[in-house]
Amino acid sequence: MNRIKELFNNKRRDILTIYFTAGFPTLNSTIEIIKELDNSEVDMIEIGIPFSDPMADGVIIQESNQAALKNGISIERLFLQLKDIRDVTHKPMVLMGYFNPIMQYGAEKFCSVARKCGVDGIIIPDLPLREYQAIYRPFFEANDLAICFLITPETTEERLRKIDEVNTGFIYLVTSPGVTGRQVQFGHAQTEALRKVQLLHLKNPVLAGFGISNNEGYKIVCKYVNGGIIGSGFISALNNGKQSISENIHQFIKSIKS
Amino acid sequence: MKYEIDEFGYYGEFGGAYIPELLYNNLHQLKAAYKEIATDETFIGTLNELLTDYVGRPSPLYYAKRLSEHYQTNIYLKREDLNHTGAHKINNTIGQIFLAQRMRKKRIIAETGAGQHGVATATVCALMGLECIVYMGATDIERQQPNVDRMQLLGARVVPVHSGSQTLKDATNEAIRDWIAHPDDTHYIIGSVVGPDPYPEIVTHFQSIIGKEIAIQLAEKTGNKNPTAIIACVGGGSNAIGAFHHFLSDEKVALYAVEGSGEGIYSGRTAATMVQGKPGIIHGSKTYLMQDGDGQITEPYCISAGLDYPGIGPLHAHLFREKRVHYMHATDDDALTAAYQLMKFEGIIPALESAHAFAALKKIKFLQTDTVVINLSGRGDKDLTTYVNNKQQ
Numbered sequence: 001m002n003r004i005k006e007l008f009n010n011k012r013r014d015i016l017t018i019y020f021t022a023g024f025p026t027l028n029s030t031i032e033i034i035k036e037l038d039n040s041e042v043d044m045i046e047i048g049i050p051f052s053d054p055m056a057d058g059v060i061i062q063e064s065n066q067a068a069l070k071n072g073i074s075i076e077r078l079f080l081q082l083k084d085i086r087d088v089t090h091k092p093m094v095l096m097g098y099f100n101p102i103m104q105y106g107a108e109k110f111c112s113v114a115r116k117c118g119v120d121g122i123i124i125p126d127l128p129l130r131e132y133q134a135i136y137r138p139f140f141e142a143n144d145l146a147i148c149f150l151i152t153p154e155t156t157e158e159r160l161r162k163i164d165e166v167n168t169g170f171i172y173l174v175t176s177p178g179v180t181g182r183q184v185q186f187g188h189a190q191t192e193a194l195r196k197v198q199l200l201h202l203k204n205p206v207l208a209g210f211g212i213s214n215n216e217g218y219k220i221v222c223k224y225v226n227g228g229i230i231g232s233g234f235i236s237a238l239n240n241g242k243q244s245i246s247e248n249i250h251q252f253i254k255s256i257k258s
Numbered sequence: 259m260k261y262e263i264d265e266f267g268y269y270g271e272f273g274g275a276y277i278p279e280l281l282y283n284n285l286h287q288l289k290a291a292y293k294e295i296a297t298d299e300t301f302i303g304t305l306n307e308l309l310t311d312y313v314g315r316p317s318p319l320y321y322a323k324r325l326s327e328h329y330q331t332n333i334y335l336k337r338e339d340l341n342h343t344g345a346h347k348i349n350n351t352i353g354q355i356f357l358a359q360r361m362r363k364k365r366i367i368a369e370t371g372a373g374q375h376g377v378a379t380a381t382v383c384a385l386m387g388l389e390c391i392v393y394m395g396a397t398d399i400e401r402q403q404p405n406v407d408r409m410q411l412l413g414a415r416v417v418p419v420h421s422g423s424q425t426l427k428d429a430t431n432e433a434i435r436d437w438i439a440h441p442d443d444t445h446y447i448i449g450s451v452v453g454p455d456p457y458p459e460i461v462t463h464f465q466s467i468i469g470k471e472i473a474i475q476l477a478e479k480t481g482n483k484n485p486t487a488i489i490a491c492v493g494g495g496s497n498a499i500g501a502f503h504h505f506l507s508d509e510k511v512a513l514y515a516v517e518g519s520g521e522g523i524y525s526g527r528t529a530a531t532m533v534q535g536k537p538g539i540i541h542g543s544k545t546y547l548m549q550d551g552d553g554q555i556t557e558p559y560c561i562s563a564g565l566d567y568p569g570i571g572p573l574h575a576h577l578f579r580e581k582r583v584h585y586m587h588a589t590d591d592d593a594l595t596a597a598y599q600l601m602k603f604e605g606i607i608p609a610l611e612s613a614h615a616f617a618a619l620k621k622i623k624f625l626q627t628d629t630v631v632i633n634l635s636g637r638g639d640k641d642l643t644t645y646v647n648n649k650q651q
């Protein structure tokens with residue numbers, strides 16, 4: 001069974017997903033970070049595929065993408081790194097990447113190699129729902145890969161229902177307008193937006209992301225949806241100079257879960 | 259229709275809206291507003307009045323006698339350089355500012371390369387009393403300083419962009435990020451026939467006035483509305499589409515689009531997308547773009563900031579596939595030589611972008627009886643430093 005489905009079958013609340021950029025801070029950090037995350041309270045691992053022009057990302061992820069590309073990461077390299085990853089972790093793994101590199105690699109091949117590595121789900125923020133349905137869906141289905149679409153508090157109910165119909169993993173709720181890496185203050189407007197989504201009782205589980213970087217934000221979103229996704233906050237924490245990456249990771253996860 | 263956009267926003271296999279869900283509502287709203295005004299008589303009347311009295315349209319079609327003698331053919335210049343603000347860019351911004359008003363947007367953002375689109379946006383924002391923020395690569399701020407001053411005088415805030423090659427592509431990324439963060443109160447006035455659907459269609463619509471005027475003016479001057487050929491430079495492709503659009507279905511009219519090849523198409527320092535690019539996604543559109551084997555967008559180079567872009571509008575990609583338009587390229591040196599020649603023969607200092615179109619004259623053999631229209635997309639005030647420095651060398 002797809003590990004994302006399995007996860008949500010067993011656990012519906014407080015799902016913590018960590019996003020990091022493949023090939024950052026060093027080319028071979030990918031595996032090291034997955035090992036540490038496996039050995040933590042994290043429920044799901046989201047691996048970002050670097051892109052030269054990440055249009056929905058703020059400065060932290062832009063810079064980690066640039067650095068990773070300089071380190072020599074590519075989809076090809078990443079798949080080589082992930083070849084034996086299922087000996088390392090049994091946690092669900094999701095790949096997140098912009099569409100152009102995936103298109104150049106070949107979407108069909110991408111799905112089949114991802115599957116062979118043991119990847120469970122894919123997020124492509126700039127792949128439209130219509131094109132997914134019209135062209136790419138069979139590649140995902142043939143490889144039992146979950147597709148996870150983004151929604152926002154402004155997404156109309158009609159469109160939400162349509163996305164919920166097509167979506168097969170979890171739905172990624174962007175908590176407020178803006179790119180990744182902002183410090184969102186979870187005030188009334190944000191919690192109302194979360195509540196609105198909660199009341200729709202979507203078929204897919206919902207994880208909230210963009211702008212959650214600490215324990216406070218994480219706790220709030222967990223009250224309304226199935227859990228939260230943390231990216232930029234985690235990436236910044238990796239590079240806390242004095243300690244090892246391993247120490248930084250565990251300290252960060254502990255601070256979120258405390 | 260062979261060259262029209264389909265219901266999903268594609269020209270053939272190119273176009274679409276490959277954007278994060280965060281912009282879905284904005285594009286949806288924009289498309290609806292555009293459909294409304296496209297047939298609204300009051301809007302069309304107001305727009306036409308401003309195009310006449312404020313922009314100075316129709317722009318003249320000028321018979322360039324000495325240049326024609328030199329090349330042994332008949333060359334007409336479509337004088338977009340004489341528009342208010344000095345380029346074709348204002349045809350689009352003045353249309354889009356009405357769209358922004360209709361959608362009740364209070365804040366306008368734009369990207370700019372050469373600064374011409376930034377100036378044209380700052381101008382219409384001043385005209386309508388709207389806040390204006392222009393993203394511009396740090397490299398371009400340096401090489402197009404006069405336009406930075408103009409934008410600031412007109413009340414715009416110019417935000418330097420330091421990512422990537424610090425040019426047009428990076429400024430566009432930053433404008434898109436701003437829009438993602440301000441979906442409610444902001445309209446993004448994109449500067450060329452690029453970006454996600456419905457932008458290529460909207461900008462094509464507002465720029466196609468260039469070709470319509472050419473047909474009327476040429477009929478008056480020669481008795482035949484169709485020229486033998488039209489030549490235009492291509493960055494994102496808006497002045498070229500503007501000049502070509504009216505003539506697309508007249509297959510007898512040869513169309514030439516000239517990209518900037520920088521230091522040469524194989525030099526690694528080029529912006530000749532149709533030579534070096536392949537299909538992919540850039541700024542929300544499926545089109546040709548320059549990229550490496552891993553699908554990372556490569557950094558272009560061209561002496562002209564307005565052509566220094568690794569992509570091209572999706573309609574151009576389609577016209578290239580369909581072989582309706584000939585895609586050519588000119589190096590920095592070709593463009594400079596052509597610019598000095600235009601200054602010498604006609605007393606006109608062209609924008610560096612437009613100079614690339616003139617460089618094609620040396621490469622195409624025209625007959626003495628042919629009629630050739632060159633779209634002179636802008637004037638060269640912003641490029642004086644470059645012209646002066648290169649002249650001394």
Ligand SMILES: Cc1ncc(COP(=O)(O)O)c(C=O)c1O
Pocket residue numbers: 345346371372373374375449450451491492493494495496497498563564565609611612635636637
């Ligand atoms: C005078 C002039 N011509 C041409 C261009 C290139 O843009 P496009 O290809 O959209 O006409 C620019 C862009 O800045 C410009 O300023």
